[in-house]
Amino acid sequence: MIPRPVRAVCAALAVILLAVNAPISITGQLLAYQQGYVFFTTGDGFRVAPTVRILDDRTKQPAKEAPAPRIYARATFDASGTVVELDLSHRPLPVEPLPADVQQFAVVASTPFPNPELIPKASDNAAPSGMDVGVSGKIVLVTITVQVPPSTPFGSQIFITTDASGWNPQAIAMDRIDALHFRITRHIASGTILHYLYTRGSLQTEERAENGLDRKPRLLRVSDADVRLVDDVVYAWADQSGGTQLPQPNTLPTPYNPAPFPNLPPGLPTPNPR
Amino acid sequence: MRLLLHVRQRSILIALMLASVLFAPVVARADAVAPSLVVHLRADHIEFYYDRYLIEADGHVRVRMSDGTTVTGDAFSMDLKLNRFLIASHVHLQSSGGNLDGAAIADFLDFRRIYFVPVLAKPDRWTYENGDYRRPIKGREMPGDTFYFPDLSHATPQLSAKSATIGAKSYVRFGDVTSYVFHVPVPLPSYYVYFGTNQDLAQNSLSGANLDLTWNATGSNNTISAVHLRHDTQNGNYLAFEQHFAGAHEYAVVSVNPATRLGKFWNMNAGDRIGNRLQLNVFEQYYTEQHLFGRQHAAASYTFLDLNQALPHSYLQAVIQQTYYNLIGKGSPAIPNHPIQLHIYGSSFNNRIFKTPFYEQIHWGIGFNHDTSTGYHNVTGLQTYGGYTYTTIWDHLLGYTVYLPNFKFGNRDNPYKTFYFNATLSAQRQWFSVPHHTNSATTNLSVSRQFSRDISAYVAYNVTNTGDYYNHGGYTPYAPTDASGNPDYGFLAFRGAATLRTATLGINYSANPDFTASLTFDRHKDFPAAVPGVFPLPPTNNIGQYLYTNYLGQPPYDITGNVRARLLPHLMIDVQRTYFFNFGTEKWSPQFLVQCTQ
Numbered sequence: 001m002i003p004r005p006v007r008a009v010c011a012a013l014a015v016i017l018l019a020v021n022a023p024i025s026i027t028g029q030l031l032a033y034q035q036g037y038v039f040f041t042t043g044d045g046f047r048v049a050p051t052v053r054i055l056d057d058r059t060k061q062p063a064k065e066a067p068a069p070r071i072y073a074r075a076t077f078d079a080s081g082t083v084v085e086l087d088l089s090h091r092p093l094p095v096e097p098l099p100a101d102v103q104q105f106a107v108v109a110s111t112p113f114p115n116p117e118l119i120p121k122a123s124d125n126a127a128p129s130g131m132d133v134g135v136s137g138k139i140v141l142v143t144i145t146v147q148v149p150p151s152t153p154f155g156s157q158i159f160i161t162t163d164a165s166g167w168n169p170q171a172i173a174m175d176r177i178d179a180l181h182f183r184i185t186r187h188i189a190s191g192t193i194l195h196y197l198y199t200r201g202s203l204q205t206e207e208r209a210e211n212g213l214d215r216k217p218r219l220l221r222v223s224d225a226d227v228r229l230v231d232d233v234v235y236a237w238a239d240q241s242g243g244t245q246l247p248q249p250n251t252l253p254t255p256y257n258p259a260p261f262p263n264l265p266p267g268l269p270t271p272n273p274r
Numbered sequence: 275m276r277l278l279l280h281v282r283q284r285s286i287l288i289a290l291m292l293a294s295v296l297f298a299p300v301v302a303r304a305d306a307v308a309p310s311l312v313v314h315l316r317a318d319h320i321e322f323y324y325d326r327y328l329i330e331a332d333g334h335v336r337v338r339m340s341d342g343t344t345v346t347g348d349a350f351s352m353d354l355k356l357n358r359f360l361i362a363s364h365v366h367l368q369s370s371g372g373n374l375d376g377a378a379i380a381d382f383l384d385f386r387r388i389y390f391v392p393v394l395a396k397p398d399r400w401t402y403e404n405g406d407y408r409r410p411i412k413g414r415e416m417p418g419d420t421f422y423f424p425d426l427s428h429a430t431p432q433l434s435a436k437s438a439t440i441g442a443k444s445y446v447r448f449g450d451v452t453s454y455v456f457h458v459p460v461p462l463p464s465y466y467v468y469f470g471t472n473q474d475l476a477q478n479s480l481s482g483a484n485l486d487l488t489w490n491a492t493g494s495n496n497t498i499s500a501v502h503l504r505h506d507t508q509n510g511n512y513l514a515f516e517q518h519f520a521g522a523h524e525y526a527v528v529s530v531n532p533a534t535r536l537g538k539f540w541n542m543n544a545g546d547r548i549g550n551r552l553q554l555n556v557f558e559q560y561y562t563e564q565h566l567f568g569r570q571h572a573a574a575s576y577t578f579l580d581l582n583q584a585l586p587h588s589y590l591q592a593v594i595q596q597t598y599y600n601l602i603g604k605g606s607p608a609i610p611n612h613p614i615q616l617h618i619y620g621s622s623f624n625n626r627i628f629k630t631p632f633y634e635q636i637h638w639g640i641g642f643n644h645d646t647s648t649g650y651h652n653v654t655g656l657q658t659y660g661g662y663t664y665t666t667i668w669d670h671l672l673g674y675t676v677y678l679p680n681f682k683f684g685n686r687d688n689p690y691k692t693f694y695f696n697a698t699l700s701a702q703r704q705w706f707s708v709p710h711h712t713n714s715a716t717t718n719l720s721v722s723r724q725f726s727r728d729i730s731a732y733v734a735y736n737v738t739n740t741g742d743y744y745n746h747g748g749y750t751p752y753a754p755t756d757a758s759g760n761p762d763y764g765f766l767a768f769r770g771a772a773t774l775r776t777a778t779l780g781i782n783y784s785a786n787p788d789f790t791a792s793l794t795f796d797r798h799k800d801f802p803a804a805v806p807g808v809f810p811l812p813p814t815n816n817i818g819q820y821l822y823t824n825y826l827g828q829p830p831y832d833i834t835g836n837v838r839a840r841l842l843p844h845l846m847i848d849v850q851r852t853y854f855f856n857f858g859t860e861k862w863s864p865q866f867l868v869q870c871t872q
Contacts, residue, residue, distance in 0.1 A: 110413030155823030167476030
């Protein structure tokens with residue numbers, strides 16, 4: 001009878017020995033399979049053995065389809081760095097940077113050298129394209145609060161229209177928090193660049209700049225932070241001038257109404273001198 | 275009569291021609307914002323993920339760029355917002371640098387960098403800079419995610435197609451499309467999507483609808499042609515057509531809506547920003563009653579022109595309105611009025627009053643109203659007063675606003691114990707050449723507080739005073755009948771002055787950004803007092819909403835509940851309904867207000 005501690009040590013040694021001799025394998029997503037090479041989405045190409053086994057990753061039976069872009073795969077290498085087995089999967093497998101011992105197997109004709117454009121600079125908050133660099137894409141809690149003009153009708157709803165919604169004037173509805181302020185909170189990925197404007201539900205009731213003209217869309221760049229607070233002020237609405245409500249150019253208007261009360265009881269005598 | 279008709283039609287034609295001349299620069303100057311690059315894509319199967327602005331294509335992928343470069347491969351992936359694309363597997367590149375085969379190519383359009391994995395004797399890594407295919411930079415390190423496909427394991431495409439024309443950072447136009455409307459495949463010859471930042475291309479000239487299924491049939495960086503299948507409570511189901519034009523500083527939208535109903539509105543909405551300080555907006559409407567394009571039984575037109583001039587610390591606004599109620603002539607039952615209104619308004623910026631927390635704004639206006647036709651209620655002109663008919667009424671107004679935003683009090687070190695006080699006072703007087711003037715004043719007060727991360731509340735008090743005062747006489751005592759047919763003697767005291775008072779308690783609950791709920795309780799105490807059946811309800815728009823929210827005869831109590839919840843990653847649903855506490859026949863608002871937002 002072998003004592004239990006000895007059995008445990010033997011088992012551990014067996015695992016280590018097996019691991020030492022275990023073939024090297026990686027997982028990733030296929031980019032191409034052609035001309036005797038398999039390429040992963042890391043851009044790395046590996047030589048494929050002429051007798052490579054193409055298996056289904058789940059059943060380990062020969063795969064019914066050929067390797068193709070987008071399919072996930074587990075590549076197993078022999079000691080010379082040639083892929084001898086490729087297990088295909090439509091279920092996502094981890095896509096990770098290549099470990100150093102696999103990186104040496106990647107076949108590349110030219111000697112790699114660093115790209116100075118990829119070194120982040122302090123001034124590179126935003127590339128010329130407008131895309132933020134150096135942001136992780138983490139989810140940021142963004143709270144937007146807007147102060148509306150005092151002339152805003154009290155029953156109004158306020159919306160945000162954005163380029164991400166095709167400028168739908170009712171894309172994001174806001175909540176009234178007091179007589180002059182509305183607020184909304186959203187989860188937005190860092191790196192997002194949002195162009196937006198405020199509306200009262202239509203493009204005819206969109207915000208105007210302080211000088212009464214159309215204003216350029218506001219710009220929000222979401223950086224890597226846990227929380228982002230945005231405070232905006234709307235100075236005017238397109239359907240108002242100063243405090244005056246302009247006529248609504250939506251349907252044919254009713255004829256001139258001399259009374260400022262739009263819904264007086266029928267039959268009320270019109271004003272007359274006494 | 276026929277001659278008159280021709281003259282009127284000719285004047286409309288002239289007006290339309292003038293409008294087209296006025297807005298000709300829309301098309302001419304549109305080239306200024308033409309996309310720098312257009313990508314033409316063909317493949318066996320193209321899918322578009324609208325919520326993520328991704329285009330994925332597989333099978334016999336062929337891409338032709340506007341610089342003549344052609345790339346073929348097995349798979350294509352493009353992130354429209356990041357403005358970069360990838361072609362993978364059996365890639366063949368045909369460019370000014372010659373013909374090359376490779377495993378993958380990625381084009382970062384914004385950065386003008388092309389990353390290529392050629393497969394010659396061995397695979398390699400080449401970078402092309404600024405579209406120069408003749409001088410590859412061999413071996414240079416590439417960005418880590420250059421050849422990554424997006425994870426689409428939980429994504430559903432919104433349409434599939436056989437071809438796509440992609441204007442960089444602007445639009446995509448699909449061909450041979452199958453669109454999925456509530457998961458039902460709908461074949462379409464084409465579909466256009468705009469994702470650029472030119473908001474003018476989203477301007478519209480259609481009225482509201484309860485449901486609008488839009489088929490953007492075709493378009494470019496400057497145009498969209500759209501067919502709308504719509505439903506609203508007034509017109510039922512119908513079709514509408516809309517054509518958009520937009521340039522860097524101008525836009526024009528023309529539409530016919532509802533196109534398949536007897537009464538049709540032919541609208542044009544246009545605007546032009548002339549320099550940095552001047553802006554013109556025009557809304558032109560032509561109303562006809564006709565079967566398809568048959569003989570018109572009635573026709574009317576309406577013009578709304580709005581000219582804005584920015585001034586130092588203030589601005590001017592000229593508004594012109596003109597309505598032809600009857601373009602057909604005496605054969606039409608329509609009223610023949612033809613009122614014209616011209617107003618010029620001036621407004622200051624919002625100014626802080628010294629170093630106090632108060633702000634103020636002043637506005638003024640002068641107006642001209644004119645109508646000589648006999649029509650509405652068989653009345654000639656605009657208003658009859660004292661036996662004299664006014665065909666022209668001049669008016670001028672002066673108004674000011676003082677407000678106090680976000681005055682904090684309470685424990686200002688603790689955000690959950692800080693109170694915010696907001697106050698607004700607006701007043702305006704408008705004088706008319708008919709001997710009367712109107713005063714209007716609005717007072718808003720509110721106190722709000724965030725009680726916890728989830729809950730905030732506010733109380734508000736709103737008073738609106740409106741008075742219409744004649745120099746001699748004016749409104750006379752009158753007792754209208756209520757819903758039961760009994761006289762409303764409370765109305766006898768009305769002499770042209772009304773006061774609407776509203777006290778509001780609002781509570782917001784926001785568990786997280788994907789679920790919010792709010793409850794708003796209103797108490798109205800008005801003069802003249804609301805009595806069921808006395809005051810007509812405000813007119814409604816096409817989707818059944820009142821055109822204005824503060825009016826005489828509002829039920830004294832109402833409570834509104836609103837729940838907003840996220841259904842899908844890119845879709846929130848907003849459900850709202852109001853209860854009126856059995857005021858007359860009003861119990862609940864006529865229907866749930868359901869809105870889909872993002």
